[in-house]
Structure formats: structure tokens, C-alpha cells
Amino acid sequence: MTRSLENRVVIISGAAMGQGAAHAKLLSEAGASVLLGDINQALGESVAQEIRDSGGKAQFVKLDVSKADDWERAVKAAHDAFGPVTGLVNNAGISVKGTVLDCEDEVWQKVISVNQTGVFYGMRTVAPAIIAAGGGAIVNTSSTLGFHASPVAFAYQATKGAVRTMTKSAALALGVHGVRVNAVFPGLVDTPFIDGHRNNTGLDDSIGRTPLGRIAQPSEISQAVLFLLSDDASYVNGSELVVDGGMTAGSLGSLTPITAKDAS
Structure with a gap:
């Protein structure tokens, strides 16, 4: 089934690279008009142009998510x-x-200011516009570290845990106005976000604890975002969609994968 976002207008923060750029491209392919917001203007403009060159509808606006005024400008830019x-x-x-x-x-x-306040400002500013449009959906990005702890990511996991509960609270408040609010919880994703962790044993260990045995491609997270924005998720509100290859499902322990030969 091809999900459609025809006649939808979607604002995406952090859209100049990585997951955000992948989201913008896939949502555009599904028919949405996308406003890409980011502090990196050069990269953001480039992604927007790439989408337009492919026949999609995209504009870029410089957006520092920690500034409420920037969010107001983003909503106006998208509407205009x-x-x-x-x-x-x-x-x-x-x-x-x-x-x-x-x-x-x-x-x-x-x-x-970025991970938590930015999500707050985004929802507070954009939700009234979505309500005025007759309803729609918000997708917040948390992380598997919104579920479990790491000793060396104290501030990051604090924000991702906050996004988890902020999403549920907003879902309760906005659902009655026709706005669904859900969150995705990515695991390891092959983006510049993990560049500092490549070629080290910590990343290898994390991949080893993932039942699917690999990190995700950005497009795999984008498919989850597309679903939550689409009418296919019309009764999904306040949910947690984990896209982590099974990492948070439990421990692999000493399990040895069954080979085709073993299964025959």
C-alpha cells in the first residue's frame, strides 16, 4: 500500500541532513508539501532544491528550535x-x-533547549495552526534512550525521556481537537549523528545487541513517520513506535542465530 499525504503541509525541524532530510524526501514523495527548518541554511536549501528538482514541493526556512519567534516565522512561511x-x-x-x-x-x-524546549515550542506553536486547518498529526522524535539509561548520555536521555511523556500529555490535550500526537523511538541510525562513534567497540557492541544485527537506514525511520502522519494511523494517538531492530525488546544473551541449514 502506498500511503498518501496529498494536500498535506508538514513542517520538519532538523531537516538539513540525516533523518530530517530523509523524512522531508519521503513525505514529499508521498505528496506532502514540506517546509524544512534547520540552523544550517546551506544544507537545508540544498535538500529543498533537490526535492523541487524531483518534482516535489519544498521550501527552507532558517529555524533555531530553541527560539519561539523562529517557530512563529516557520508557521507563517509554510502557510504563505x-x-x-x-x-x-x-x-x-x-x-x-x-x-x-x-x-x-x-x-x-x-x-x-534543543531537544526538549524545541519540541515544546514546536507543538505549542504549530498545534493551533493544525487545529485551524481542521486537524492533522504531530510526530515527535524520542530515542531508545527514552526507555533505558546510559551512564554517558545523561542530558540527552533526560530530554528523550521528557519527549516521551510530553507526547502523551499533548496527545490527551490535542486529540479532542483532531490533532494526533505520537512519538518514534529510533535505535541506531546510519546518519552523521553517530559519526563520532563509528569504528569503536561501543558501536560494535550496540550492533551486536540488536537482533537484526545492523543499524537502521534513515529511510526506515522515515517510513514510521510517514505512517503516523497518514490516515492509516487515524486512530493512533499518544503511541510509542519503536524502530530499533529489536534492541529494547530484551537481551539476546548467548543466543546463536539459527542458520538455514539448522532449520532444514
């Missing part, structure tokens, strides 16, 4: 370019390593 806004993907996020003992004030405030 395409019409009433019907969807939001809160994708922007940053991560800085650190434990509870060495997380400095500046790092804590920065991660909170």
Missing part, C-alpha cells in the same frame, strides 16, 4: 508557501556525552 499547516515532525536534536558528574551547566542547558 503552501497553505494551512496539517503536520509537524519534531526531529531536531543534539547529543553531548557526559555523566551526571561531569555534565556542565552550559551543556545541560543547550541540550535541554
Whole structure:
């Protein structure tokens, strides 16, 4: 089944690269008009142009998600370019390593401002526009670290846990207005976000704990986002869609995969 987002207008934060760019491309292919927001103007403009060159409808706006005024400008830009806004993907996020003992004030405030306050501003600003348009959907990006802890990602996991409960609270408040709010929980994704962890044993160990034995491609997360924005998810609200290859399902322990020969 090909899901359709025809006549939908969707704002995507953090859309200049990685997951956000993949989301923008797939949603455009599904028929949506997409407004790409990011602080990286050069990359964001490039992705928007690529979408337009492929026949899609896309515009870029410079968006610092930690600034409420930027969100107001983004909603206006989307409306002016395409019409009433019907969807939001809160994708922007940053991560800085650190434990509870060495997380400095500046790092804590920065991660909170982007990953948590940015999601808050996005929902608070865009939801009224979606309500005015007659309803629609919001997808927030959490993480598998919204479920379980890591000693070296204290600030990051604090925000992703917050996004989990913020999503549920917003789903309760906005559902009565025809706005569904859900969250995706990606595991390891092959984007620049993990560049600093490539070629180290920690990443290899994480892949080894994933039943599917690999990291995800950005498009695989985008498919989950597309589903949650589409009418196929018309009764899905306040949900947690985990896309992690089974990493959070449990422990593999000493399980040895069954080969085709063993199964015959």
C-alpha cells in the first residue's frame, strides 16, 4: 500500500541532513508539501532544491528550535508557501556525552533547549495552526534512550525521556481537537549523528545487541513517520513506535542465530 499525504503541509525541524532530510524526501514523495527548518541554511536549501528538482514541493526556512519567534516565522512561511499547516515532525536534536558528574551547566542547558524546549515550542506553536486547518498529526522524535539509561548520555536521555511523556500529555490535550500526537523511538541510525562513534567497540557492541544485527537506514525511520502522519494511523494517538531492530525488546544473551541449514 502506498500511503498518501496529498494536500498535506508538514513542517520538519532538523531537516538539513540525516533523518530530517530523509523524512522531508519521503513525505514529499508521498505528496506532502514540506517546509524544512534547520540552523544550517546551506544544507537545508540544498535538500529543498533537490526535492523541487524531483518534482516535489519544498521550501527552507532558517529555524533555531530553541527560539519561539523562529517557530512563529516557520508557521507563517509554510502557510504563505503552501497553505494551512496539517503536520509537524519534531526531529531536531543534539547529543553531548557526559555523566551526571561531569555534565556542565552550559551543556545541560543547550541540550535541554534543543531537544526538549524545541519540541515544546514546536507543538505549542504549530498545534493551533493544525487545529485551524481542521486537524492533522504531530510526530515527535524520542530515542531508545527514552526507555533505558546510559551512564554517558545523561542530558540527552533526560530530554528523550521528557519527549516521551510530553507526547502523551499533548496527545490527551490535542486529540479532542483532531490533532494526533505520537512519538518514534529510533535505535541506531546510519546518519552523521553517530559519526563520532563509528569504528569503536561501543558501536560494535550496540550492533551486536540488536537482533537484526545492523543499524537502521534513515529511510526506515522515515517510513514510521510517514505512517503516523497518514490516515492509516487515524486512530493512533499518544503511541510509542519503536524502530530499533529489536534492541529494547530484551537481551539476546548467548543466543546463536539459527542458520538455514539448522532449520532444514
